[in-house]
Amino acid sequence: MSSIMNFLRFWYNFIVGDDRIIAAGVVLALVVSAVLARRDLNAWWVMPVAVVVLLAVSLWRETRTAH
Amino acid sequence: MPRLRKAILRAGHYKAFRDEEALYRKELADARGAGRPSRIGDWYAFTLAFKAVFLEGLEVAFIVLTFGTSQGSIPLAALGAGIAILVVVAVGALVHQPLSRVPENTMKFAVGLMLAAFGIFWSVEGTGIAWPGADVAFLYNLAFLTLIAFGMVAVLRRLHGRREERPATTSANIAGIGE
Numbered sequence: 602m603s604s605i606m607n608f609l610r611f612w613y614n615f616i617v618g619d620d621r622i623i624a625a626g627v628v629l630a631l632v633v634s635a636v637l638a639r640r641d642l643n644a645w646w647v648m649p650v651a652v653v654v655l656l657a658v659s660l661w662r663e664t665r666t667a668h
Numbered sequence: 669m670p671r672l673r674k675a676i677l678r679a680g681h682y683k684a685f686r687d688e689e690a691l692y693r694k695e696l697a698d699a700r701g702a703g704r705p706s707r708i709g710d711w712y713a714f715t716l717a718f719k720a721v722f723l724e725g726l727e728v729a730f731i732v733l734t735f736g737t738s739q740g741s742i743p744l745a746a747l748g749a750g751i752a753i754l755v756v757v758a759v760g761a762l763v764h765q766p767l768s769r770v771p772e773n774t775m776k777f778a779v780g781l782m783l784a785a786f787g788i789f790w791s792v793e794g795t796g797i798a799w800p801g802a803d804v805a806f807l808y809n810l811a812f813l814t815l816i817a818f819g820m821v822a823v824l825r826r827l828h829g830r831r832e833e834r835p836a837t838t839s840a841n842i843a844g845i846g847e
Contacts, residue, residue: 618670627669627791635795645799648792649809652669652784653816659673660820664682664827 622662626655669787672780676817678773680824688772728753781817785810 617624630651637644677683702712732749736742789806792799799805 620670620673623669623673631791631795634792634797638796643797643800645792645797645805648788649812652788652813656669656673656676656816656820660676660680660824663677664824 620659620662623655623659626651626658630655669784671776672784672813672817675773675777675780676820676824679777679821681828682824685773688770777817781810781813785813788813 630648633651634644634647637647674683678685699712699716728749732742732745735748736745739745785806788809789799801808
């Protein structure tokens with residue numbers, strides 16, 4: 602049982618990592634990019650902007666909780 | 669992105685640096701305490717070498733197949749991988765020093781930037797969007813991310829510095845010095 606949990610934990614850490622907000626934000630940015638692409642909008646800027654915003658939010662949260 | 673996040677936190681003094689020298693000494697002690705080589709050979713060394721070569725070899729195979737298939741020339745991608753292996757072996761033989769000498773924290777920062785830039789570039793391409801400037805977009809994404817990351821490190825260092833100063837100011841106020 603513990604080996605299965607370790608296996609699942611490995612994949613969770615590999616895909617999601619330390620911050621769930623970053624993982625969810627990246628998925629959301631991808632969906633927004635894909636939807637805009639379907640509407641013939643060249644929204645290449647969505648992902649870089651999302652990465653910067655998500656990084657800033659994640660770091661800000663980390664600094665608030667750090668002692 | 670998690671890698672880049674950690675690297676920024678380390679550089680901004682919000683996460684402890686890994687002591688590579690201590691880790692190397694621990695690994696060395698573990699390897700020396702693993703027992704003597706048997707008649708068949710040194711299984712500990714064999715397993716360590718096999719794991720490393722298998723993992724890295726598999727990674728190289730995936731990269732060769734991905735790049736080779738997308739560019740329509742697997743032999744060319746395989747040749748590139750072969751040359752890379754020769755270069756790594758030659759550098760390893762010439763330098764012949766433990767990996768702890770490599771500035772790992774700096775290297776991780778660079779790797780985090782590269783991975784994030786590749787991730788942005790390929791994920792956007794995957795949605796069917798064309799980058800302005802085609803493949804050059806990777807370079808300006810990397811430059812943009814580098815600037816942002818250095819900016820974030822500077823902000824974190826400033827915040828950390830202020831946080832470090834705060835207890836001193838408070839105790840000075842308690843003692844009546846700060847009034």
